[in-house]
Amino acid sequence: MTDKGLEGDGPAIDVRGLSKSFGPLTALDSVDLTIPRGAVFGLLGPNGAGKTTTVRILNGVLDPTSVTKIDVLGHDLRREAEAVRPQVGVQTDTNLYERLSARENLSAFGRLYGMDTPSSRSRADELLEMFGLTDRGAERVERFSKGMKQKLLIARALVAHPRLVYLDEPTAGLDPEASHELMTYITRVSREAHTTFFITSHRLDEMEGVCTAVAVLDDGRIRASGPPEQVAREAVPRVRVRVTPRVGSDMTAGDLTTLPGVKEILSLDGAFAVDLVREDAVPSFLRAVVALPFDLLGVAEEPPTLQEAYLALVGNHPARADGQVV
Amino acid sequence: MRWSRAWTVAVKDMRETFSTMQLVAPLVVVPIVVVVGYPTVFLLALRLTPGSVEGLQGFLGGFPDSAVPAFALATSAARAAYVAVVYLFAGFFLLVPVMVSTVVAANSFAGEKERRTLEGLLYTPVSDAELVVGKISAAFVPTIVFTWGCFAVYSAIVALLGVPVVGRVFFPTANWWALMLLLVPAVSLLVISIVVLVSAKARGFQEANAIGGSVILPVIGLVAAQASGLMVLSTGLVAGTALVFALADVALLYLIVSVFKRSRIVSFLP
Ligand SMILES: Nc1ncnc2c1ncn2[C@@H]1O[C@H](COP(=O)(O)OP(=O)(O)OP(=O)(O)O)[C@@H](O)[C@H]1O
Ligand SMILES: [Mg+2]
Numbered sequence: 001m002t003d004k005g006l007e008g009d010g011p012a013i014d015v016r017g018l019s020k021s022f023g024p025l026t027a028l029d030s031v032d033l034t035i036p037r038g039a040v041f042g043l044l045g046p047n048g049a050g051k052t053t054t055v056r057i058l059n060g061v062l063d064p065t066s067v068t069k070i071d072v073l074g075h076d077l078r079r080e081a082e083a084v085r086p087q088v089g090v091q092t093d094t095n096l097y098e099r100l101s102a103r104e105n106l107s108a109f110g111r112l113y114g115m116d117t118p119s120s121r122s123r124a125d126e127l128l129e130m131f132g133l134t135d136r137g138a139e140r141v142e143r144f145s146k147g148m149k150q151k152l153l154i155a156r157a158l159v160a161h162p163r164l165v166y167l168d169e170p171t172a173g174l175d176p177e178a179s180h181e182l183m184t185y186i187t188r189v190s191r192e193a194h195t196t197f198f199i200t201s202h203r204l205d206e207m208e209g210v211c212t213a214v215a216v217l218d219d220g221r222i223r224a225s226g227p228p229e230q231v232a233r234e235a236v237p238r239v240r241v242r243v244t245p246r247v248g249s250d251m252t253a254g255d256l257t258t259l260p261g262v263k264e265i266l267s268l269d270g271a272f273a274v275d276l277v278r279e280d281a282v283p284s285f286l287r288a289v290v291a292l293p294f295d296l297l298g299v300a301e302e303p304p305t306l307q308e309a310y311l312a313l314v315g316n317h318p319a320r321a322d323g324q325v326v
Numbered sequence: 327m328r329w330s331r332a333w334t335v336a337v338k339d340m341r342e343t344f345s346t347m348q349l350v351a352p353l354v355v356v357p358i359v360v361v362v363g364y365p366t367v368f369l370l371a372l373r374l375t376p377g378s379v380e381g382l383q384g385f386l387g388g389f390p391d392s393a394v395p396a397f398a399l400a401t402s403a404a405r406a407a408y409v410a411v412v413y414l415f416a417g418f419f420l421l422v423p424v425m426v427s428t429v430v431a432a433n434s435f436a437g438e439k440e441r442r443t444l445e446g447l448l449y450t451p452v453s454d455a456e457l458v459v460g461k462i463s464a465a466f467v468p469t470i471v472f473t474w475g476c477f478a479v480y481s482a483i484v485a486l487l488g489v490p491v492v493g494r495v496f497f498p499t500a501n502w503w504a505l506m507l508l509l510v511p512a513v514s515l516l517v518i519s520i521v522v523l524v525s526a527k528a529r530g531f532q533e534a535n536a537i538g539g540s541v542i543l544p545v546i547g548l549v550a551a552q553a554s555g556l557m558v559l560s561t562g563l564v565a566g567t568a569l570v571f572a573l574a575d576v577a578l579l580y581l582i583v584s585v586f587k588r589s590r591i592v593s594f595l596p
Contacts, residue, residue: 090449
């Protein structure tokens with residue numbers, strides 16, 4: 001399996017100038033995406049940003065209005081979608097077959113991917129085991145809870161050992177343990193089998209931990225893309241240092257304001273977040289802090305989080321005038 | 327076109343369709359009343375009170391004696407039994423597959439759209455043509471199996487209750503074989519094709535079922551009403567009619583397969 005994932009060395013997804021309109025509404029506007037093989041890519045964006053539309057188009061299930069290049073796993077999707085589909089698994093906000101059992105839902109999809117009946121059954125059992133649903137496998141899906149259905153949808157996307165997996169808001173409805181396990185699984189499979197993951201989400205905390213690359217999509221446009229730390233730094237141009245004095249030390253914010261390069265100070269629980277004017281103000285600030293007559297537990301750079309970046313990138317629109325339906 | 331892949335789609339659909347009595351019960355009950363109930367009552371009445379034939383004379387007299395073999399002309403009860411079994415009830419056997427295939431096909435296309443399961447299927451490597459053929463088979467196979475099952479039950483009832491009245495084994499006749507083996511499949515396929523076309527635009531199962539039914543029933547009703555006449559005239563005519571339907575089937579199926587593109591469906595999904 002591992003070597004299979006490595007064959008072909010171009011990017012898993014390479015898209016240029018992807019646009020999609022629904023009547024007067026522009027859902028995607030000149031989107032460019034390059035996702036290397038084995039990456040865990042996160043497409044982040046608010047409701048109605050165009051995430052699901054992107055997933056649908058990248059699977060040839062929806063036609064783009066215009067696109068200059070749309071290569072998936074080395075194939076031009078416009079001409080060779082049949083070569084791509086067997087290697088791809090997709091979970092979107094669709095439903096399972098409620099009147100079939102969990103096991104049947106999985107094995108039926110295995111067969112649709114060309115597996116024979118015995119191997120589709122054993123793969124179904126393997127996935128039920130992995131998602132902790134073994135004891136409910138024979139039960140009809142209509143009796144499942146929302147989270148159990150969500151797990152089954154994700155499992156269904158993994159049935160045929162895909163080399164590229166799309167997960168459209170995979171953790172919606174999952175409890176924290178299940179979300180965490182899924183993220184661990186994604187990280188492991190992307191490393192071990194070199195599987196590429198394309199994940200859409202609003203759960204920025206989760207995405208930050210698992211993604212090797214992200215793009216922020218808003219109103220059909222890519223606002224930023226790259227490794228999460230880089231996106232965060234570019235979107236949030238601030239330099240923050242966290243100063244943690246020893247418990248019982250009587251250091252106050254006032255002691256820090258006068259130091260060189262300080263712009264703003266936030267008092268946190270027993271610590272101070274100090275925003276500096278520029279990155280090159282950091283060394284002299286640090287020397288000055290250490291020289292102060294207080295015992296310190298630590299001084300550390302505090303990089304911006306993906307969450308902050310995201311809010312900075314998508315938050316700056318006044319009320320949407322086009323009355324988008326989400 | 328990989329037939330096994332299409333068949334997988336069909337099997338999945340059939341399992342789903344027949345896993346609930348909600349859909350199956352009404353489909354089964356009405357035909358059973360028609361196909362088992364009516365002939366049983368009719369043939370029993372003929373056996374127990376042969377005089378009742380007189381009351382039916384106006385009804386059965388319309389069928390020419392030339393359409394009844396000599397052995398069945400011996401008594402008026404025998405003649406009545408023969409005419410009813412061979413001609414009168416033939417129309418029902420066109421209505422049964424029409425009913426079944428309309429409901430099953432609407433469920434498999436429009437119903438799957440409505441239940442939001444179709445999109446998942448579109449991501450799999452199943453080709454557009456395999457998907458259509460699979461779904462058409464998922465309606466066609468149960469329709470034919472069920473209609474033939476009804477035919478078998480009907481034949482048994484005739485053997486049990488009709489043969490004693492007529493005096494010898496007379497059923498199934500050649501025109502019935504033509505009806506079952508040629509006309510029923512051809513008509514079913516036409517009905518399914520129409521429902522598939524309607525389902526593409528319909529919002530849900532109910533709508534597809536209603537629109538499909540209102541398009542199909544008048545046409546098929548007409549054919550069913552003429553079925554007795556068709557059967558009287560000749561076996562060749564039954565086969566000929568089946569051929570006309572088969573040509574319409576080929577044209578419609580060709581249209582469906584060439585029009586059906588997965589990227590068009592998603593735009594209509596909820
Ligand atoms: N079939 C369609 N017909 C018309 N408009 C559509 C269609 N599908 C999507 N849209 C519009 O395109 C825009 C993007 O929708 P999309 O579903 O891609 O958003 P999303 O980023 O997935 O949102 P969410 O986070 O809510 O899932 C929305 O304004 C939506 O109303
Ligand atoms: Mg979405």
